[in-house]
Amino acid sequence: MKKIFLVLCSAFLTAGNTFANDVLVTNVSLINQTTAGPLNTHYTSVQFNINWKNSWRTSTNESNYDGCWIFVKYRKQSTSVWLHATLNTTGQTAPAGSILQPSADGKGAFIYRSANGIGDVNYTNAALRWNYGADGVLDNENVEVKVFAVEMVYIPQGAFNLGNASAESNKFRDGAVDTWFPITSENAITCGSSAGNLFAASNFTNSGTI
Numbered sequence: 001m002k003k004i005f006l007v008l009c010s011a012f013l014t015a016g017n018t019f020a021n022d023v024l025v026t027n028v029s030l031i032n033q034t035t036a037g038p039l040n041t042h043y044t045s046v047q048f049n050i051n052w053k054n055s056w057r058t059s060t061n062e063s064n065y066d067g068c069w070i071f072v073k074y075r076k077q078s079t080s081v082w083l084h085a086t087l088n089t090t091g092q093t094a095p096a097g098s099i100l101q102p103s104a105d106g107k108g109a110f111i112y113r114s115a116n117g118i119g120d121v122n123y124t125n126a127a128l129r130w131n132y133g134a135d136g137v138l139d140n141e142n143v144e145v146k147v148f149a150v151e152m153v154y155i156p157q158g159a160f161n162l163g164n165a166s167a168e169s170n171k172f173r174d175g176a177v178d179t180w181f182p183i184t185s186e187n188a189i190t191c192g193s194s195a196g197n198l199f200a201a202s203n204f205t206n207s208g209t210i
Helices: none
Strands: 021-034 043-057 065-076 098-102 109-113 117-130 143-154 160-162 181-183
Touching (some): 043 065, 043 109, 043 143
Antiparallel strands (some): 021 043, 065 109, 065 143, 160 181
16 A cells, blocks of 8 residues: 555543543554455554543542543545544554553544553554455555544442532532432433432522433
8 A cells, every 4th residue: 555645633622620632643554464365354554653641540539540532544545535444443552550441443543551651642653454455555555644542541330429418509419408319320310309309509400300
Protein backbone atom coordinates (compact mmCIF):
# COMPACT_ATOMS: atom_id res chain seq x y z
CA MET A 1 0.00 0.00 0.00
CA LYS A 2 1.40 3.38 -0.95
CA LYS A 3 0.44 6.37 1.11
CA ILE A 4 0.35 9.78 -0.53
CA PHE A 5 -0.16 11.67 2.71
CA LEU A 6 -1.45 11.24 6.23
CA VAL A 7 -3.58 13.68 8.17
CA LEU A 8 -3.97 13.59 11.93
CA CYS A 9 -7.05 14.82 13.72
CA SER A 10 -8.06 14.85 17.37
CA ALA A 11 -11.23 15.64 19.30
CA PHE A 12 -11.93 15.94 23.00
CA LEU A 13 -14.81 15.53 25.40
CA THR A 14 -14.93 16.62 29.02
CA ALA A 15 -17.82 16.91 31.42
CA GLY A 16 -18.69 17.90 34.97
CA ASN A 17 -15.74 18.01 37.34
CA THR A 18 -13.36 15.93 35.26
CA PHE A 19 -10.21 17.79 34.32
CA ALA A 20 -8.46 15.72 31.65
CA ASN A 21 -7.97 17.88 28.58
CA ASP A 22 -5.90 18.88 25.55
CA VAL A 23 -5.66 15.49 23.87
CA LEU A 24 -3.27 15.60 20.93
CA VAL A 25 -2.45 12.97 18.29
CA THR A 26 0.81 13.36 16.35
CA ASN A 27 3.24 11.50 14.07
CA VAL A 28 0.68 9.29 12.33
CA SER A 29 2.20 6.74 9.96
CA LEU A 30 1.51 3.37 8.33
CA ILE A 31 4.03 0.62 9.11
CA ASN A 32 4.57 -3.13 8.75
CA GLN A 33 2.36 -3.83 5.74
CA THR A 34 1.63 -7.55 5.30
CA THR A 35 0.38 -8.85 1.93
CA ALA A 36 0.62 -12.63 2.34
CA GLY A 37 -2.49 -14.68 1.61
CA PRO A 38 -5.85 -13.53 0.20
CA LEU A 39 -6.46 -9.77 -0.10
CA ASN A 40 -9.07 -9.75 2.66
CA THR A 41 -6.36 -10.84 5.14
CA HIS A 42 -3.87 -8.08 4.24
CA TYR A 43 -3.13 -5.51 6.89
CA THR A 44 -0.89 -2.68 8.01
CA SER A 45 -0.39 -0.92 11.35
CA VAL A 46 -1.42 2.66 12.05
CA GLN A 47 1.22 4.11 14.36
CA PHE A 48 0.82 7.37 16.30
CA ASN A 49 1.72 9.32 19.42
CA ILE A 50 -0.96 10.53 21.82
CA ASN A 51 -0.81 12.76 24.89
CA TRP A 52 -3.20 14.64 27.15
CA LYS A 53 -3.12 16.59 30.40
CA ASN A 54 -4.40 15.79 33.90
CA SER A 55 -4.86 12.07 33.42
CA TRP A 56 -5.65 9.84 36.39
CA ARG A 57 -6.38 6.32 37.56
CA THR A 58 -7.45 5.27 41.06
CA SER A 59 -8.48 1.91 42.52
CA THR A 60 -9.86 3.36 45.77
CA ASN A 61 -12.98 5.40 46.54
CA GLU A 62 -14.29 6.32 43.06
CA SER A 63 -12.27 3.48 41.46
CA ASN A 64 -12.30 5.04 38.00
CA TYR A 65 -9.94 6.36 35.37
CA ASP A 66 -9.79 8.51 32.29
CA GLY A 67 -8.66 7.49 28.83
CA CYS A 68 -9.30 8.06 25.15
CA TRP A 69 -11.50 6.34 22.61
CA ILE A 70 -9.47 6.12 19.41
CA PHE A 71 -10.78 5.40 15.94
CA VAL A 72 -9.29 5.58 12.47
CA LYS A 73 -10.92 6.80 9.26
CA TYR A 74 -9.58 6.55 5.74
CA ARG A 75 -10.34 7.95 2.30
CA LYS A 76 -9.21 6.57 -1.03
CA GLN A 77 -7.51 8.98 -3.41
CA SER A 78 -9.89 11.02 -5.61
CA THR A 79 -12.91 10.26 -3.40
CA SER A 80 -14.69 12.41 -0.84
CA VAL A 81 -16.06 9.55 1.26
CA TRP A 82 -14.48 8.88 4.65
CA LEU A 83 -14.94 5.37 6.05
CA HIS A 84 -14.21 3.68 9.36
CA ALA A 85 -11.06 1.58 9.28
CA THR A 86 -11.59 -1.99 10.49
CA LEU A 87 -9.12 -2.62 13.31
CA ASN A 88 -7.96 -6.05 14.38
CA THR A 89 -8.78 -7.15 17.92
CA THR A 90 -5.16 -8.30 18.39
CA GLY A 91 -1.76 -7.19 17.14
CA GLN A 92 -1.82 -3.73 18.74
CA THR A 93 1.23 -2.10 20.35
CA ALA A 94 0.59 -0.42 23.71
CA PRO A 95 3.21 2.12 24.85
CA ALA A 96 4.82 1.61 28.26
CA GLY A 97 2.45 2.50 31.09
CA SER A 98 -0.70 2.12 28.98
CA ILE A 99 -3.34 -0.40 27.96
CA LEU A 100 -4.53 -0.28 24.34
CA GLN A 101 -7.72 -2.31 23.98
CA PRO A 102 -9.49 -2.64 20.59
CA SER A 103 -13.26 -3.07 20.63
CA ALA A 104 -14.87 -6.36 19.62
CA ASP A 105 -16.44 -4.80 16.50
CA GLY A 106 -13.08 -3.47 15.27
CA LYS A 107 -14.25 0.13 14.98
CA GLY A 108 -12.05 1.68 17.66
CA ALA A 109 -9.89 1.14 20.73
CA PHE A 110 -9.52 2.47 24.26
CA ILE A 111 -6.17 3.65 25.61
CA TYR A 112 -5.71 4.36 29.31
CA ARG A 113 -3.25 4.06 32.20
CA SER A 114 -2.17 0.56 33.18
CA ALA A 115 -1.63 1.51 36.84
CA ASN A 116 -2.78 4.07 39.38
CA GLY A 117 -1.39 7.57 38.90
CA ILE A 118 -2.17 11.20 38.17
CA GLY A 119 -0.70 13.79 35.82
CA ASP A 120 -0.03 14.34 32.13
CA VAL A 121 0.55 11.31 29.89
CA ASN A 122 2.61 11.08 26.71
CA TYR A 123 2.37 7.76 24.88
CA THR A 124 4.65 7.29 21.86
CA ASN A 125 4.57 4.73 19.05
CA ALA A 126 1.16 3.29 19.83
CA ALA A 127 -0.05 1.11 16.96
CA LEU A 128 -3.32 -0.48 15.86
CA ARG A 129 -3.54 -3.13 13.16
CA TRP A 130 -5.75 -2.02 10.26
CA ASN A 131 -7.27 -4.85 8.22
CA TYR A 132 -7.34 -2.75 5.05
CA GLY A 133 -7.94 -5.77 2.82
CA ALA A 134 -11.20 -6.47 4.65
CA ASP A 135 -12.18 -2.85 3.92
CA GLY A 136 -11.67 -3.37 0.18
CA VAL A 137 -8.46 -1.33 -0.08
CA LEU A 138 -5.89 -2.66 -2.56
CA ASP A 139 -2.22 -3.18 -1.70
CA ASN A 140 -0.99 -0.37 -3.97
CA GLU A 141 -3.90 2.03 -3.43
CA ASN A 142 -3.27 5.59 -2.26
CA VAL A 143 -5.15 6.51 0.91
CA GLU A 144 -5.46 9.36 3.37
CA VAL A 145 -5.74 8.35 7.03
CA LYS A 146 -6.99 10.26 10.08
CA VAL A 147 -6.68 9.21 13.72
CA PHE A 148 -9.29 10.60 16.12
CA ALA A 149 -9.09 10.60 19.93
CA VAL A 150 -12.03 11.39 22.22
CA GLU A 151 -11.40 11.78 25.95
CA MET A 152 -13.62 9.62 28.14
CA VAL A 153 -14.00 8.39 31.73
CA TYR A 154 -14.55 4.79 32.81
CA ILE A 155 -17.17 4.46 35.56
CA PRO A 156 -17.53 0.96 37.06
CA GLN A 157 -20.95 -0.67 36.85
CA GLY A 158 -22.71 -1.17 40.16
CA ALA A 159 -24.85 0.34 42.90
CA PHE A 160 -24.28 3.95 43.95
CA ASN A 161 -25.87 6.73 46.02
CA LEU A 162 -27.44 10.01 44.93
CA GLY A 163 -27.16 13.07 47.15
CA ASN A 164 -25.53 13.21 50.57
CA ALA A 165 -26.32 13.46 54.26
CA SER A 166 -25.59 17.17 54.65
CA ALA A 167 -28.11 20.02 54.94
CA GLU A 168 -27.24 21.71 51.64
CA SER A 169 -30.03 22.98 49.38
CA ASN A 170 -31.47 21.34 46.27
CA LYS A 171 -29.79 17.98 46.71
CA PHE A 172 -31.16 14.53 46.00
CA ARG A 173 -32.27 12.62 49.10
CA ASP A 174 -34.36 9.70 50.31
CA GLY A 175 -37.85 11.16 50.77
CA ALA A 176 -37.81 14.28 52.93
CA VAL A 177 -34.93 13.01 55.11
CA ASP A 178 -31.36 14.27 54.71
CA THR A 179 -29.77 10.98 53.73
CA TRP A 180 -28.52 9.23 50.60
CA PHE A 181 -30.86 7.77 48.01
CA PRO A 182 -29.50 4.37 46.90
CA ILE A 183 -29.54 3.31 43.23
CA THR A 184 -29.31 -0.48 43.22
CA SER A 185 -30.76 -1.50 39.84
CA GLU A 186 -31.98 -0.25 36.47
CA ASN A 187 -35.62 -0.37 37.59
CA ALA A 188 -37.88 2.70 37.47
CA ILE A 189 -37.43 5.13 40.38
CA THR A 190 -40.47 6.46 42.25
CA CYS A 191 -40.25 10.16 43.10
CA GLY A 192 -41.85 11.72 46.18
CA SER A 193 -41.38 12.79 49.79
CA SER A 194 -42.12 9.38 51.33
CA ALA A 195 -39.33 7.16 52.61
CA GLY A 196 -37.82 5.07 49.83
CA ASN A 197 -38.65 7.65 47.14
CA LEU A 198 -36.27 10.00 45.36
CA PHE A 199 -36.88 13.59 46.41
CA ALA A 200 -35.32 16.99 45.74
CA ALA A 201 -36.36 20.60 46.13
CA SER A 202 -36.54 23.32 43.48
CA ASN A 203 -37.64 22.28 39.97
CA PHE A 204 -37.17 18.53 40.35
CA THR A 205 -40.14 16.28 39.48
CA ASN A 206 -41.34 15.12 42.91
CA SER A 207 -44.02 12.72 41.74
CA GLY A 208 -44.34 9.87 39.27
CA THR A 209 -41.45 7.70 38.12
CA ILE A 210 -38.25 8.19 36.16
